[in-house]
Amino acid sequence: MDEGILALLLVPLFLFLTFVAPIWLILHYRSKKQVSQGLSAEEFATINELAEKAEKMSDRIKTLEAILDSEAPQWRDRA
Template identity: 40%
Template structure:
């Protein structure tokens, strides 16, 4: 009987334990890879801010084009 227990222990250590550890860390990696609710909200706010800044820059460029037509060549 002790030989059977020893064989089961060896099989567990060689096959089951490594697979178990690999799946554990793969699961942890997938959980860490996803965005939390706070991260999603912050990303949404940053996206909105970037769009507002892009609109402002376009408006400023239109104003500069009207008031100082050669400003792009100077920059």
């Protein structure tokens, strides 16, 4: 009886260590390598574009706040 249980435990363990673990390790270290290489040129360009849009949006918000300050000075108290 104990040999049957041992066999039931060893077979999946053997299959895991033979097939799953090596593939898992390869994929893990491949993703680590990609992360350590940094951003690609396309990712860097996208980040720069987003930063420019954020800066423009910040300028627009400042302009809108200035308009609201002059036309409705108490607008900040409503929030």
